[in-house]
Amino acid sequence: MTTQRVGRKLALGYSGPKLPILVSVLKSVHPTVTNHPSLYLHDGNVVLVAPLLTSSTEHIAFRVHRSMLSKISPVFSTMFSLPPGDKIEEYDGVPRVDMPDDAGKLEALLQVVYHEVDLPSANMDLHEKCVLKDVLTLSTKYEMDHLRRRIVELVERVWPMTLRQWDRRDRIIDCSKNPPFVDGALPQEDIFPEPASAIRLARDCIIPSILPAAFYHLSRLSIFDDYGARPMLELEPTLQAARWGVLHTEDLHTEDLICLIKGRTQLSLAAAGMLPPIPPCADCSISDQAALVRNLELICQHAVDIFAVTRYYAEKEPRDYKICYLCASHFRSALTTFREQLWQRLPDIFAFR
Numbered sequence: 356m357t358t359q360r361v362g363r364k365l366a367l368g369y370s371g372p373k374l375p376i377l378v379s380v381l382k383s384v385h386p387t388v389t390n391h392p393s394l395y396l397h398d399g400n401v402v403l404v405a406p407l408l409t410s411s412t413e414h415i416a417f418r419v420h421r422s423m424l425s426k427i428s429p430v431f432s433t434m435f436s437l438p439p440g441d442k443i444e445e446y447d448g449v450p451r452v453d454m455p456d457d458a459g460k461l462e463a464l465l466q467v468v469y470h471e472v473d474l475p476s477a478n479m480d481l482h483e484k485c486v487l488k489d490v491l492t493l494s495t496k497y498e499m500d501h502l503r504r505r506i507v508e509l510v511e512r513v514w515p516m517t518l519r520q521w522d523r524r525d526r527i528i529d530c531s532k533n534p535p536f537v538d539g540a541l542p543q544e545d546i547f548p549e550p551a552s553a554i555r556l557a558r559d560c561i562i563p564s565i566l567p568a569a570f571y572h573l574s575r576l577s578i579f580d581d582y583g584a585r586p587m588l589e590l591e592p593t594l595q596a597a598r599w600g601v602l603h604t605e606d607l608h609t610e611d612l613i614c615l616i617k618g619r620t621q622l623s624l625a626a627a628g629m630l631p632p633i634p635p636c637a638d639c640s641i642s643d644q645a646a647l648v649r650n651l652e653l654i655c656q657h658a659v660d661i662f663a664v665t666r667y668y669a670e671k672e673p674r675d676y677k678i679c680y681l682c683a684s685h686f687r688s689a690l691t692t693f694r695e696q697l698w699q700r701l702p703d704i705f706a707f708r
């Protein structure tokens with residue numbers, strides 16, 4: 356098998372024919388090492404050898420520069436500066452370091468470090484290839500702080516951190532559902548990323564800042580809108596779906612599922628007594644004022660998306676209410692305050708701290 360062929364399979368995932376049992380046994384004793392097609396640099400002074408996750412016998416060799424990795428990673432710097440042991444294992448005339456990481460993940464990291472590829476968009480990547488997560492995981496592990504910061508910023512950019520940002524994104528998505536935008540031609544940066552894998556990423560790579568929006572977005576999606584269960588084409592073009600399967604693949608996600616259920620319940624409870632009474636007014640009856648508040652509470656208790664419902668009422672023109680302008684303004688102002696406070700409470704509502 357040529358180096359180039361192995362390299363291509365590394366990028367795509369190995370799917371070659373099964374080897375005879377005898378050959379497999381021999382190879383488990385003597386694993387094969389293949390040089391990476393582009394990250395085996397002729398003037399590199401260290402070779403990192405990593406196992407290929409898709410094969411129990413194949414390893415990939417990356418010939419890189421100690422100075423390059425030492426500069427961006429204190430972990431590599433310490434590793435390379437340790438006094439040599441009795442026997443230094445060599446590969447192709449330079450020191451060999453056997454890495455515990457999957458070769459595919461190490462490839463993703465080194466491709467970014469050596470500027471072979473740009474970091475992918477955080478919108479689409481999280482629910483497709485997860486390259487960003489691979490790079491983030493290893494940059495965290497090897498304390499490549501600058502690279503980690505860049506990735507965290509990319510991820511935070513696609514998840515609204517404030518209610519204002521959330522409302523802006525949601526308005527754009529709403530507009531895209533109506534003519535003339537029904538063809539789904541929504542700019543990628545205006546799409547919510549897939550929330551289940553975003554929660555997984557936030558948990559694994561410690562990015563708690565995206566959890567409020569990711570949990571809330573997931574809470575308003577139907578369990579039937581599942582990337583794993585339905586073809587992508589059947590789903591809304593605005594990606595209003597989740598990889599629900601991600602949630603129960605590991606123990607951690609059982610906890611996240613509980614957070615989600617708690618959050619949904621708490622959000623409906625939050626509507627009870629959500630607004631203070633409108634102050635007495637000479638032009639409006641108390642019953643009209645109370646009916647408005649009570650009606651909104653009932654709607655919110657059963658709403659799938661309480662922020663969308665309350666935004667609609669908070670933005671409704673005062674003249675469109677059946678109460679006077681002053682009372683309507685008071686109602687809208689109280690509603691705006693409620694929404695902001697509710698957004699701030701999301702970490703407690705979903706109890707994910």
Ligand SMILES: [Zn+2]
Pocket residue numbers: 636637638639678679680681682683
């Ligand atoms: Zn009034």
